[in-house]
Amino acid sequence: MNFRFQNLLGAPYRGGNTVIVNNTELISPVGNRVSVTNLRDSETITLPIQSSCNISRIAASPDGVFLLTVDENQRCLFINLRRRVVLHRITFKNPVAAVKFSPDGAHIAVATGKLVQIWRSPGFKKEFFPFELVRTFAGCDDKVTALEWSPDSIYVLAGSKDLTARIFCMKKFKLRGIKIKPFMFLGHRDTVVGVFFGIDKKTSKVCRVYTIARDGYMFVWGLSGDDGQSDGMDVSDEVPSPGTPERDGQGNVEGDDSLVVKKRKGYEDKDGELDKEGGYLLNRKWELLKKESFGQPSMRVTACDYHRGLDMLVVGFSKGVFALYQMPDFVCIHRLSISREKITTAVFNELGNWLTFGCAKLGQLLVWEWRSESYILKQQGHYFDVNCVAYSPDSQLLATGADDNKVKVWNVSSGFCFVTFSEHENAITALHFMANNNSLLSASLDGTVRAWDLFRYRNFRTFVTPEPRQFVSLAATQSGDVICAGTLDTFEIYVWDKETSRLMDILSGHEGPVHGLAFSPTDANVLASSSWDRTVRLWDVFEAKGGVETFPHTHDVLTVVYRPDGKQLACSTLDGHIHFWDPIDGLLMYTIEGRRDISGGRLMTDRRTAANSSSGKFFTTLCYSADGSYILAGGSSKYICMYDVAEQVLLRKFQITHNLSLDGVLDFLNSKNMTDAGPLDLIDDDSSDLEEGIDKQTRGKLGYDLPGSMPNRGRPIVRTKCLKIAPTGRSFSAATTEGVLVYSIDDSFIFDPTDLDIDVTPEGVDAALNEDQVTKALILSLRLNEDSLIRKCIFSVNSIDIPVVASSIPNRYLERLIEVFAHLLEKCPHLEFILRWCQELCKAHGNSIQQNCRKLKPALTSLQKAITRTHQDLANTCDSNECMLRYLCSGNSAK
Structure with a gap:
């Protein structure tokens, strides 16, 4: 009865963004669950964690330890990826359109409605309320659609449906009682779907800003005013943060008088104090350098991503076309069509050699290597409901x-x-x-x-x-x-x-x-x-x-x-x-x-x-x-x-x-x-463009x-x-x-209390091994039914003594021992040793196995499955080595 959830197969990708951690692990939402695909080992697992409804947004910490998921009901889960457990939960008040960890992993930016909220990233410690709201930026006039952090985690770039993008600063500069209003990037004629910082490779500071609109146009913005003056920059009161207490550097709540500051014009930062404190974007003026078109007038931009290291941009369109550009020269490297439906997610991996595309309408996830123009991953679940399943006789397929x-x-x-x-x-x-x-x-x-x-x-x-x-x-x-x-x-x-x-x-x-x-x-x-x-x-x-x-x-x-x-x-x-x-x-x-x-x-x-x-x-x-x-x-x-x-x-x-x-x-x-008119949940009042x-x-x-x-x-x-x-x-x-x-039996510690007495303890197993009584130690470990002890006793037996020990095992422990050998064959490198055990066990208990074949059938089938898989792996390796040896021998003879 000890079955636990193991994996989810056949379920398609149905929307939301994807992320890549550790350069090779692709994380994607699948319904109300999260799927993790190892692109190097070609393995897919589904986390045993469920959200209340379908997941719409996910974000991963820079070190790949934590994962943040937000579902359609604005309920957020903070997950430890390595342990596959939920650490913390929180519910946002408005729909979340974007969420991102800061590069240093200390903060999380959340685009919830018209607000950009900055939360302190919780850790492993269990707390009553682990999420702490640090800042709230309320300057946007419509829903925020895109977020991006600067490399130093000081600035947040936000794009909105109000056709603008804004730069918000995490620090509060109060030089001479002045607060600086966020700069607005104007000029777009459609919703801003992507905002990115361009980096100067020499100084590692932000030098450009890219803003991409849904109508297929990109604006490139550059810095001016290097003399340290404001150069016409708009300096005024900062928009008050609704419901968020302002704090000083020590985290203390300040008085209300610090929130109301008189407007002053013509301020000059002659001493460069803003640059010293990290305000290198606030004392200069941004100007529009150029305006580029992606050349797809009949398509809308639906997904985009930017790789700072390679200075490359990928853009996905509403009709299944994607384009790859080298920035800042805007040189098109690739333009390909991968489907007829819109691309809902496009993302680079850490090295920038792989591109991940998702098409929710077709349920497809693709990973494409742009240098060799080849697919790393091409998976698609069933578009409609699965009606039937069937296992192969060896349970591998x-x-x-x-x-x-x-x-x-x-x-x-x-x-x-x-x-x-x-x-x-x-x-x-x-x-x-x-x-x-x-x-x-x-x-x-x-x-x-x-x-x-x-x-x-x-x-x-x-x-x-x-x-x-x-x-x-x-x-x-x-x-x-x-x-x-x-x-x-x-x-x-x-x-x-x-x-x-x-x-x-x-x-x-x-x-x-x-x-x-x-x-x-x-x-x-x-x-x-x-x-x-x-x-x-x-x-x-x-x-x-x-x-x-x-x-x-x-x-x-x-x-x-x-x-x-x-x-x-x-x-x-x-x-x-x-x-x-x-x-x-x-x-x-x-x-x-x-x-x-x-x-x-x-x-x-x-x-x-x-x-x-x-x-x-x-x-x-x-x-x-x-x-x-x-x-x-x-x-x-x-x-x-x-x-x-x-x-x-x-x-x-x-x-x-x-x-x-x-x-x-x-x-x-x-x-x-x-x-x-009926149940409220069944009334479809959404626009088809948003579906x-x-x-x-x-x-x-x-x-x-x-x-x-x-x-x-x-x-x-x-x-x-x-x-x-x-x-x-x-x-x-x-x-x-x-x-x-897919549910499988959990291999955790399980024992039968009726098979225990005062002498059956892990200490008794260790004492028997110290006295070279390996048969007694193995039987005691089988009575305890703990995997680690059973394996320890198996490897303590000398290969010469295997026939004697195998013949002394009681028949009632055969099933458990066979299951252990089946598991060891898949994980253990000592292949000959385990096969010798299996052979001697079959010789010593052949009659008992025949008489109890019905009871032992699952364990024997597991053993057969493990042996078959090992045989296939060895056969492929031997064939490859044989071909390599023939090639080397032919080369030596030719010389």
Whole structure:
């Protein structure tokens, strides 16, 4: 039961900005979560942290330790990236358009409404109110849209919708009782979307300012008045900061008399005091040096970024075009089109050799190296909801199918999609991995079942029917010789021969859509099918006898699964029950009532209370564990339920999301949000120009969805469409509205209290090792069940003594020991030593392993997975070394 969230796959990038930390780690928002992609190692992880709704803005500290996220409800999380925990929380009063850490990491600039707020950056220390508001700049007449810090963290450059940009200073210069008003950069005719400081490489001081407007024009501003005079600079009272106490250098609140200063003109800084104190931008005049056009009159600027070290500018446009310029000469280096939709984020990495682009409309994230003109990363999630998932037999791969007509195959350990099949012309409804691990089957509403080769990445078989049909379920024998698919429209089951693609038989008898198919794990002749006609039928496929037996129910049957040993059959019905049948004797064994367990979450369109509503209180997908001891169930709810099969009790409930941007998450609706026109959240009053990401009205949905599960016109409904447990039993995946959630078993310290006594302690393990009693120490560590102690004892055994120690291990600790070896094979460099352990363990306990194969199957599958992966890595390395040696030998012989 100790499953924890591990990763999120298949979820597209839907908007917001991206950042790159440590030069190789790309951080991007994915719904209400944050995804971190290691561009060097090609690995993607999703932080186990959720915001209250979709994240709109993120910012990372310069050292890459802290991450700040702001969601659509203005709720902010301060996250420790290395520990993956939330340190602090705060809520802003107005929508946040931009947020940035200062270069020294001491302050955070937040553009909230018309204000620019400067907050002191909190640290690791737990405080009652860690965020301290230092300054508030209120000079803008409209919403602030862009922010930029100067390299010395003294100045903040802000662009606004009022067509201007302003420089604000963190320090307060009170020479002769004068305060200096922020300088305004005027002249733009559209919203300012980007503001940047240009640096003089000799003095490392600001010498230029770039302001970029949405209409495709850039102004370049330069400093004048090097004689130290104000040179006509406007000196006046500073705009009072609303609600922010003014503080002196020691942090003490000053009196009100210091906030009201008389205006003085003609002030000259003859002594250069402003320069000495860091006011080198305040005693000079800014002048417009030149005005440049990006040459895209039909496009708007939607994203931009500037790299100070290389003095380069990247600009993204509304029609998928981006341009790269060398500044200050404004020389265009590249101009390319990467999509037909607008680019919502564009950012340099620290070295400036990689460019990251995001397109929210298509759900794409691209990392492009501009020098070699090649892609470093090109990832795209499913555009619409994921309908089905399937694990490969070795648990290394995960296939997903969705409403966007695509099949994607992911590497579970790295979280990367390495192949996408797009030959289907309609939604994918079912997937099945073949036993040889090299091919994949997919069924679709386009009337075809396709077989994919995972070596050559091609469609090598297509199974069709004489007349077009819509397939919604799929099954294949363990040998892969026979393939069956159930239909939505004609209520029939079609049977094909895989080798010849010939249609062998059509099984008729159901009177409703066939939504569940499963072959018996022990008898390849028996096929179980479930239908909305309230029956589960068993078929003898090879004998062509038709239906062998029928199990009647009182409600529509939604899905059916076999237990791994083939001695039990589970099916869910529309009344929220799970029925367990004995397929051999045809008897109903027991029933689990799950209506109360899965209920939860009110829809915005509901007119009844949760207690009186019957919508969504049923399971649409079931999955047995690898050993058959428990079963997972999910449906049109925010919960995934885990039941003990033997005791028929609820073990645990997983809440798949806390995202309030989805419907069905709240248990209680707020009546004040109800208007005469309907729920306030469902009223779409936003301008189309401001919409980013996927249109909520056009999200994919299948035409055969059950009543109560249809997405409303406002927000997508949270639900689970498919559940699959890995053959290793160490993880499971859930195809949900937000993507594919992967849960794995946490390897934390777990022990069985009944297996402990007063002598079983870590000190006892150390004492046994000091006395060279390695067998006793290993058994004690297995009883404690702590990974560090078990590994310590394993490596304390001499290689010569491995057979003796392995034969003395009690049978009840075999499963735990095998799991440890499977983990060590993936992480430990001592390959020969671990393989020797595995070999001797199998020799000493071969009979016991055969007798308890069902219980040990998950652990043995994990070990097989680790050995297979290690073998593949070694094979690639040996092949490469062999080719290199041949090349070197041929070179020496030529000389």
